[in-house]
Amino acid sequence: MIDRQLHADTRGSSTAITHALTLGITALLITILLFSAGSMLDQQKDRVIRAGLLDVSDGVVTELNQIDRTVSNGNVSSDLNTTVSYPGHVGGIVYSVRLSVAPDGTVILYANSSNPNYDMSVPTKLSNQTAVCEGYKSSGEMRIYYDADRDCLTIGGVDR
Amino acid sequence: MVTEPTDERGQLLLIGAVVIALVVIGSVVLLNGMKYTDTVGTSGTDGAVADSDRTVGMVESDLEGLVKRVGNDTSLLTFERELRENLTQLRRVYTGMTADRRSVYLNISVNGTASGGGILLNQSDQEDFVGDGGANEWNAVTDTTVVEPFDMTIDDWPSATGVGSPSQEVALYINATDDDGNLWSLKINDTREGPSSYTRKITVHNESGVQQVYTNDADDWFNDSGPYTIDVLNGRVTTNTTDSGPGLWTFANGVNEPYDITFDNEFPGGGQRAKGKYRLAADGSGTGAPASETTPLQVINPAFDIYYHQPEVQYTQTVFLRHDQEDDE
Numbered sequence: 430m431i432d433r434q435l436h437a438d439t440r441g442s443s444t445a446i447t448h449a450l451t452l453g454i455t456a457l458l459i460t461i462l463l464f465s466a467g468s469m470l471d472q473q474k475d476r477v478i479r480a481g482l483l484d485v486s487d488g489v490v491t492e493l494n495q496i497d498r499t500v501s502n503g504n505v506s507s508d509l510n511t512t513v514s515y516p517g518h519v520g521g522i523v524y525s526v527r528l529s530v531a532p533d534g535t536v537i538l539y540a541n542s543s544n545p546n547y548d549m550s551v552p553t554k555l556s557n558q559t560a561v562c563e564g565y566k567s568s569g570e571m572r573i574y575y576d577a578d579r580d581c582l583t584i585g586g587v588d589r
Numbered sequence: 590m591v592t593e594p595t596d597e598r599g600q601l602l603l604i605g606a607v608v609i610a611l612v613v614i615g616s617v618v619l620l621n622g623m624k625y626t627d628t629v630g631t632s633g634t635d636g637a638v639a640d641s642d643r644t645v646g647m648v649e650s651d652l653e654g655l656v657k658r659v660g661n662d663t664s665l666l667t668f669e670r671e672l673r674e675n676l677t678q679l680r681r682v683y684t685g686m687t688a689d690r691r692s693v694y695l696n697i698s699v700n701g702t703a704s705g706g707g708i709l710l711n712q713s714d715q716e717d718f719v720g721d722g723g724a725n726e727w728n729a730v731t732d733t734t735v736v737e738p739f740d741m742t743i744d745d746w747p748s749a750t751g752v753g754s755p756s757q758e759v760a761l762y763i764n765a766t767d768d769d770g771n772l773w774s775l776k777i778n779d780t781r782e783g784p785s786s787y788t789r790k791i792t793v794h795n796e797s798g799v800q801q802v803y804t805n806d807a808d809d810w811f812n813d814s815g816p817y818t819i820d821v822l823n824g825r826v827t828t829n830t831t832d833s834g835p836g837l838w839t840f841a842n843g844v845n846e847p848y849d850i851t852f853d854n855e856f857p858g859g860g861q862r863a864k865g866k867y868r869l870a871a872d873g874s875g876t877g878a879p880a881s882e883t884t885p886l887q888v889i890n891p892a893f894d895i896y897y898h899q900p901e902v903q904y905t906q907t908v909f910l911r912h913d914q915e916d917d918e
Contacts (some may be wrong), residue, residue, distance in 0.1 A: 455606075510903045
């Protein structure tokens with residue numbers, strides 16, 4: 430009997446406030462969910478870009494190493510050209526690859542993001558026998574080659 | 590019994606909405622990841638450079654065999670022509686071949702400027718064996734490793750005027766000397782003791798002393814009136830009617846490559862120097878022979894350009910081979 434009495438008891442409660450509370454709390458929860466999903470997406474993209482840059486620089490370094498081996502083994506008397514297609518975007522952004530020689534002779538290949546919102550650079554060290562000349566290429570098709578005139582390995586654009 | 594209406598219905602809808610929201614957001618995250626991963630896959634040259642190494646290596650070893658075979662079958666006089674002809678055949682084989690699962694264009698050519706050349710000395714008229722300007726002692730070839738052929742025809746054997754005196758001896762020496770001072774020498778002279786005893790003599794000596802002596806008294810094949818053709822390289826003396834057979838001596842025995850070949854006429858002024866013709870092809874450089882008798886040979890130690898072309902990789906590799914490779918068969 431007491432139970433019945435409490436169920437029927439609506440004193441001190443308002444239907445409007447109950448609805449407002451329900452909506453408010455739900456809106457808050459969904460907002461938090463959206464925000465955290467957004468930042469998670471951002472992190473995900475960051476990670477994907479980094480992995481993509483690493484992938485590209487790995488590819489370039491592998492090509493350079495192969496050319497290096499061929500050049501140092503044999504008597505390559507002309508330019509040794511390889512043309513490789515890399516993706517135009519990684520993680521939705523444009524990137525560039527820079528082959529750089531430090532003053533102490535260390536050769537490092539940097540894959541850099543070209544988007545100011547994702548400022549990152551992935552360096553890969555190259556162990557080479559043939560000399561290296563500095564080179565730069567933005568994303569896309571890339572010419573990785575041995576320049577016989579300068580007697581060095583380098584990267585650049587494709588002339589067609 | 591009548592049930593009272595409750596206000597708990599909306600909760601199910603709320604939970605349903607939240608679940609749907611989670612599913613939508615989750616799939617957006619997932620699809621994003623998939624999209625980005627898709628764009629990352631690189632299409633490298635898939636080891637094309639390493640493959641090209643292998644193909645070029647294969648061509649190189651074929652060329653080594655080719656040079657060896659052509660070198661064995663020809664003299665330096667015809668080497669270049671034969672080599673180019675054989676190369677044309679080889680090129681045809683490679684053009685029709687697909688190398689390393691890829692469509693590859695290969696071109697193999699003789700690189701004349703990078704090849705090691707030599708000279709051909711050819712005195713085709715019957716003359717003294719003298720150098721440029723009539724020099725009695727002259728350098729025929731410098732720094733040579735391959736000589737082929739080296740033939741001399743002695744129309745007039747040298748003859749001394751005097752009787753018995755060594756100072757009046759007339760002789761022709763063909764010397765091979767290396768950088769360490771080792772000497773191999775072939776001496777052609779007559780040992781006239783008196784007017785009636787004219788004697789033809791060939792003496793071979795090196796650092797160890799006299800190796801072989803042939804005279805017309807001792808050797809039957811040496812009793813012809815001549816002219817004598819001497820194959821200096823193979824140690825063989827022939828005339829129209831006689832033949833000593835090869836192997837009388839070993840050319841440049843005890844002398845290390847590279848060596849110089851010099852002619853030396855020991856000519857005191859009287860008597861007569863040897864007269865005849867000779868032909869000598871070698872991979873060294875000539876310095877002392879008359880220019881009219883000297884012809885350059887462009888290709889003796891050949892260099893080949895191997896041009897490798899496929900869509901991802903292009904280059905030219907130059908291979909240098911020696912004419913006198915060790916025969917390892």
